[in-house]
Amino acid sequence: MAIKKLGKQTVKFKNPPYIIATSATVGPKEGEGPLKDYFDTILEDDLYGENSWELAESKMLRESVKKAIYKADKNITDMEYMLSGDLLNQLMSTSFAARDLGIPFFGLYGACSTMTESLSLGAMLIDGGYADYLVAVTSSHFSSAERQYRFPLEHGNQRPLTSQWTVTGSGAAILSAYGQGPKITYVTTGKVIDLGIKDPNNMGAAMAPAAVDTIVTHFKDTGFRPEHYDLIVTGDLGAIGKEITEEMVFDRGYNIAKVYNDCGLLIFDNQAQDTHAGGSGCGCSASVFCGYIYKEMIKKNLNRVLLVSTGALLSTTSSQQGQSIPGIAHAVTITNM
Amino acid sequence: MAIKKLGKQTVKFKNPPYIIATSATVGPKEGEGPLKDYFDTILEDDLYGENSWELAESKMLRESVKKAIYKADKNITDMEYMLSGDLLNQLMSTSFAARDLGIPFFGLYGACSTMTESLSLGAMLIDGGYADYLVAVTSSHFSSAERQYRFPLEHGNQRPLTSQWTVTGSGAAILSAYGQGPKITYVTTGKVIDLGIKDPNNMGAAMAPAAVDTIVTHFKDTGFRPEHYDLIVTGDLGAIGKEITEEMVFDRGYNIAKVYNDCGLLIFDNQAQDTHAGGSGCGCSASVFCGYIYKEMIKKNLNRVLLVSTGALLSTTSSQQGQSIPGIAHAVTITNM
Structure with missing residues (x-):
């Protein structure tokens, strides 16, 4: 085993x-x-x-x-x-x-x-x-x-x-293996989830089911409840994907609303900066984690974070061939110990 | 440590x-x-x-x-x-x-x-x-x-x-973790190596320096000599890349000629099948390993194999922008024990 x-x-x-x-x-x-x-x-x-x-x-x-x-x-x-x-x-x-x-x-x-x-x-x-x-x-x-x-x-x-x-x-x-700083304590690896979204201009909706699956699996595998975390933060679902995720996770028995945010919403002021549904891209959760979240953890303003970067596995070829957009999300627990 | x-x-x-x-x-x-x-x-x-x-x-x-x-x-x-x-x-x-x-x-x-x-x-x-x-x-x-x-x-x-x-x-x-069959005993992870080849129709030459670097590093790290292996097999360097690799490894003090082959040369009869310098692609070393090599190991005709798949990290964008072709190779030792 x-x-x-x-x-x-x-x-x-x-x-x-x-x-x-x-x-x-x-x-x-x-x-x-x-x-x-x-x-x-x-x-x-x-x-x-x-x-x-x-x-x-x-x-x-x-x-x-x-x-x-x-x-x-x-x-x-x-x-x-x-x-x-x-x-x-x-x-x-x-x-x-x-x-x-x-x-x-x-x-x-x-x-x-x-x-x-x-x-x-x-x-x-x-x-x-x-x-x-x-x-x-x-x-x-x-x-x-x-x-x-x-x-x-x-x-x-x-x-x-x-x-x-x-x-x-x-x-x-x-x-x-040595030193100091926040530690990575748990990892929940995601599956590819695809509920049939085909609109490449609505990535948030395509990725949300994968985020939901990984977050709920993480809770079930670890026994943690949302209250265990100071912050649960998805990669870059944006405004639409975040709302879907919160509701779908609630329907599966976990209310994450109090601690939940999304890197794509944190990085821009969507109204003032005209970024519509929010930020996306590998660099979104990367720069928000390595900038904002990590530094707030060093200051002990955040002590237990679940980082859930989310990916839309879309290619221009699959899109042209009429395929839907598979999503994936991996969760990492980062803890001040 | x-x-x-x-x-x-x-x-x-x-x-x-x-x-x-x-x-x-x-x-x-x-x-x-x-x-x-x-x-x-x-x-x-x-x-x-x-x-x-x-x-x-x-x-x-x-x-x-x-x-x-x-x-x-x-x-x-x-x-x-x-x-x-x-x-x-x-x-x-x-x-x-x-x-x-x-x-x-x-x-x-x-x-x-x-x-x-x-x-x-x-x-x-x-x-x-x-x-x-x-x-x-x-x-x-x-x-x-x-x-x-x-x-x-x-x-x-x-x-x-x-x-x-x-x-x-x-x-x-x-x-x-359980069962029987050949075991993976060593892994040598490659670096990206680029000696400046720019011809996307000569991938073998672009990848060979990475194969050489990984093979020689493997020998130095483990203390093994070429004689340790029944077969050292690169991924898909083809005829040109194989010749370059053999010579460059020799120049660094190891004669692999007696045990060395390339999956890209094994899979096709280049003359009869008109495949020019040989096979390539992720599926080349994958199908040759999972087909030919693994089955010969099960029969004990091969007992110690160094599999060195080789990759050319070329994109159409980098090629159009006049960049050279970086190569990489990872080596895995598979042993009947």
């Missing part, structure tokens, strides 16, 4: 890894939002001195890793693994950053759920005795994502009110 | 997981090649009864998983994790298969290195005490890959002699 397994989908760590440092980099628009004081680096322009948005995203990811390592008082060569992914085809921003950094590398793809995928696997690698230090990181970029998934920006198309705004941002976390 | 770590990039398992069953599915062309008697399923046509090549690839992956689980005498619900990826944007074939199978899912992207990425992380999850049973799987499909990366097939363009033929195939392996 797997000795660290709780219930069907949850792991309880025997030697919970520390998150000894984080770093969050965001674009200019994110740097004008409500969380502006929590980010480590705010870009003045979203090309970041590069020749393309894709290279700018890659630089953002690379620099976030370097800054997190610096804040952990370690060197790049101390990092035994880099677990990372992004939204771009073939993980372009991640692959090129991994080339420059030279850290042994596992490429991940979980769409916007990638931050908790990297934290989950990273925590298992530390607790399992395979590494003392590693970095979990991800990124997204508004302009590179729009070019790839929707329309070239030059097209100037109108965005429906259900649509979300891809966050230009990257978050990197250093996990360690 | 990470207790299971050897040298810089290698893990030595304390409780090496068993590979209790595998299944390999291939397309019609692969089914006419030299390894035809080793595959579990050979498709009669590469649409496999589906409406698109992408859906056919997804079905191939899903059916490989189901057959491997059946051969292991287990049920789908016994599988605690599915670790999988493919070449398609947003892992379309994997995501849709994971949706149908309903197994907790970690999406991976390592281009053609994905089979050893999934075996590496899978072995860590079993040895670490997080699961008793899981499935590691990947796929590729000639027609879906050509459409995405190069030209629509209808274009009928001529292929240069350095080009490789993407394998239509999928391989699935069931890893377990």
Whole structure:
């Protein structure tokens, strides 16, 4: 019997890894939002001195890793693994950053759920005795994502009110067997859930059932109730997905309303910044966690957090072929002990 | 100190997981090649009864998983994790298969290195005490890959002699803490290596330096010499990449010639089947390992194998932006004990 397994989908760590440092980099628009004081680096322009948005995203990811390592008082060569992914085809921003950094590398793809995928696997690698230090990181970029998934920006198309705004941002976390900081104590790995949503401009609704499934499974596997947490925070469901999630979790017997929020709603002022249903993209929960949440945990304003990054596993090909949008969500418990 | 770590990039398992069953599915062309008697399923046509090549690839992956689980005498619900990826944007074939199978899912992207990425992380999850049973799987499909990366097939363009033929195939392996079969004993995780090759029709040359780096690091970390192995087999370097690898490894002090081969050369008769430099794609090393190598290990004709799947981290965007092609390779030691 797997000795660290709780219930069907949850792991309880025997030697919970520390998150000894984080770093969050965001674009200019994110740097004008409500969380502006929590980010480590705010870009003045979203090309970041590069020749393309894709290279700018890659630089953002690379620099976030370097800054997190610096804040952990370690060197790049101390990092035994880099677990990372992004939204771009073939993980372009991640692959090129991994080339420059030279850290042994596992490429991940979980769409916007990638931050908790990297934290989950990273925590298992530390607790399992395979590494003392590693970095979990991800990124997204508004302009590179729009070019790839929707329309070239030059097209100037109108965005429906259900649509979300891809966050230009990257978050990197250093996990360690030693040191101090909040610990990763539980991981609940999600299944791919698809209730048949086909509208690529309504990702929140497509991802919500996966978030619900993972949150409810987490409660069942661990025996925790919502009151166990100071904050339960989904990745980037936005206004519509958050409302659906809260109701569906309630229907399954858990009232999370008092402690529940969504990174896609925290990062922008949707009214003032015209971001419609909220933020999205791998960089959304990554920069909100590595910026706002981690720093509030260090200050002990938050002590028990369930981070549930959520991903829509949509490709332009599957969309053109009339397929619906599968969603996935992974949950990670982070605890001040 | 990470207790299971050897040298810089290698893990030595304390409780090496068993590979209790595998299944390999291939397309019609692969089914006419030299390894035809080793595959579990050979498709009669590469649409496999589906409406698109992408859906056919997804079905191939899903059916490989189901057959491997059946051969292991287990049920789908016994599988605690599915670790999988493919070449398609947003892992379309994997995501849709994971949706149908309903197994907790970690999406991976390592281009053609994905089979050893999934075996590496899978072995860590079993040895670490997080699961008793899981499935590691990947796929590729000639027609879906050509459409995405190069030209629509209808274009009928001529292929240069350095080009490789993407394998239509999928391989699935069931890893377990119990049972019998060959064991995964060591894992050497690769770095992204890029020596500046820019020709997307010469992937072998682009990936070879990564294979060399991982193989030489494996020898240094473990203290093994090439003679330790009955077979050292790279993923899909093809004729050109294999020759480069053999020479570069020799220059670094190890003569692997007597035990070295490449999955991309094993799967096709390049002359008779007009596949130029050999096979490629995630499904290449996956189907050759899960078909030929695993079955030869069960028969004890092979007892110590170093499987080194190799990936070219090329995207059409990075290629159009004039970037070179980064490569990566992960090595896994599989031993009859």
